[in-house]
Amino acid sequence: MTDKKLAFPFVVEPFQEDYTGRLSWSTLGNHILRVSSLHAEAHGFGYTYMKKHNRGWVLARLVFDIDELPQTAEPYFLSTWVSRIFGQFTDRLYSLTAPDGTAYGYGYSTWALIDYETRQPVNLEMLPDDGFHAALLDEKVPISPPTRVRVKDDKLVLKHTAVYSDLDINGHVNSIRYIDMALDSFPKSWHDERRVTRVELNFGNEGYCGDRFHIYRETLDEHRFAVRIIRPPRDGEDKESVIVRCVIHHRER
Amino acid sequence: MTDKKLAFPFVVEPFQEDYTGRLSWSTLGNHILRVSSLHAEAHGFGYTYMKKHNRGWVLARLVFDIDELPQTAEPYFLSTWVSRIFGQFTDRLYSLTAPDGTAYGYGYSTWALIDYETRQPVNLEMLPDDGFHAALLDEKVPISPPTRVRVKDDKLVLKHTAVYSDLDINGHVNSIRYIDMALDSFPKSWHDERRVTRVELNFGNEGYCGDRFHIYRETLDEHRFAVRIIRPPRDGEDKESVIVRCVIHHRER
Helix, strand or coil: CCCCCEEEEEECCCCCECCCCEECHHHHHHHHHHHHHHHHHHCCCCHHHHHHHCEEEEEEEEEEEECCCCECCCEEEEEEEEEEEECCEEEEEEEEECCCCCEEEEEEEEEEEEECCCCCECCHHHCHHHCCHHHECCCCCCCCCCCCCCCCCCEEEEEEECCHHHECCCCEECCCHHHHHHHHCCCHHHHHHEEEEEEEEEECCCCECCCEEEEEEEEEECCEEEEEEEECCCCCCCCCEEEEEEEEEEEEC | CCCCCEEEEEECCCCCECCCCEECHHHHHHHHHHHHHHHHHHCCCCHHHHHHHCEEEEEEEEEEEECCCCECCCEEEEEEEEEEEECCEEEEEEEEECCCCCEEEEEEEEEEEEECCCCCECCHHHCHHHCCHHHECCCCCCCCCCCCCCCCCCEEEEEEECCHHHECCCCEECCCHHHHHHHHCCCHHHHHHEEEEEEEEEECCCCECCCEEEEEEEEEECCEEEEEEEECCCCCCCCCEEEEEEEEEEEEC
C-alpha cells in the first residue's frame, strides 16, 4: 500500500536559485505542483484517473511559510499528504525538510476538482467507492492560518501581458508565475535587503496567453504587503476579473 | 581521469515543458548552462578555479539545432565536451540523445573567460600549465554553421523590463531568458501551428534588473525569423546597446 505521506528528494541545482543563491520561490512553487501531482497519481486520483473521467484539479489556495530557503547544492525533501476533504474542496499539506529532518518550512493548499463537461466542481465527499478518503492522513502543519486583509489603499505597480513562456501544459498561465509577478513588482534593491518568508495566494480566474494583468500592491506593515492581480475588461467584457490575491511576509536578511 | 565528453541524464519533468507538452527551450537552455558548468568543474576550470582567480566564463554564442524536443516523462542525455581553444575563445559542443543513443539534436557554444580585475578577456592559449588543453576532444557536431543575416526591415514587437525573476546568480539577466523573449514575441496561435527547430544567439552586452529591452523582429523567410534585443539609452547614455541578436528556425507541427 502506498504511504499516505510521500517524501520526494531534491537538490538545489544551479539555475534553480534566484540571484541571492537560494532556491527560488518559482522553482519551489513548480516542485510543489509536481509533488502534488505525483502523490495524487500514486494514490489513484492523479492525471491518469482525471483523463479517463474528463476532470482536472484546480488550485484554489496556496500558503507556504518558510524560515529560510536552501542554498545551491543543498539537498532537501518536499513531502506531501492529503489532510481533509470538505464538500468541493480538499486540503493538501507540505513539509520542506533537510536530510537530517530539520524543517525549512511548511505549506498547505486547497484544491477543487472540476468536471470539464459541466464546468462545475465535483462533490469530493460523494465520489464512488469512497473516493480518496483512504489516503487521508490526520497530520497538521505548525503554521498560522492565512492573514485576513482588507485591501484599502493599493496602487498599480506593474503591468504584465501573459506570454508563451508563462503557460503551463493546460494552456493557462502557470499559477506559480503569479508569485513571480508579486516579487517582480519590487526592484532589486528591495530584494537585496529582504528575504521572503511566507506567501499566501488565493486564486480567482484563470489567465490565458495574451491577457493583460495589472498588479496592485499595498504595504500592510513593516513585514507584510498585499498584492492584487486583476485582468482589466477584455473585448466584450464590462468589468475586470480578479486573478489572484496574495499576502507576502518578509524580513531583513 | 575524467572523460573528455560527459553525459548527464535528465527526464522531462512536469512543469519543465511548454504548453505543448515538450521540453521547453527555457528548461533546455538552463540545462545547457548547467552541464557546461558541471563539465568545466569536473575538468578543473569551473567555478572553484574561477572563484580563486577572480575570473568568470561569459557565453558569447549559442546555437542549438533539434529535430523535436522530448516529451513529458521521457528520459534523455545531454552530453558536452570542449572542442577548440582559439585566442580569447573556446568552443563547447553538445548532443541531446535518447537512452538508445538516437540523437534529438546538437548544439555548440562559444565562451570567453573574463578577468574581473582588468574586465578584459583572458588569452586561453596562454594559460599556465597548458590551461585546459588536455580536456579538448576532436569530435564535431553535424549541424550547419550560424546563418549570416543582414537585418533590414525589423519592427518593434515586444517590450520587456528586466525583473527580479529574470536574474541569475551573477545578478545578470539569465542568457536563456532572451530565448523566451524571442519566442514570447509571438501569440499562442503562432506556437499552436509551429515548432521551433533551431536557435542561434549572439550575446552582446549584459542585461541588469530594471533595464528596458526592446525586441525587434524580422521575418527572413517561411521558416526563419531574426530577433534583435536592444536596450534603449539609459540615463547618461547617448546610444542604445545591443543585448542579443538571434535567428530562429521553425517548421509546421
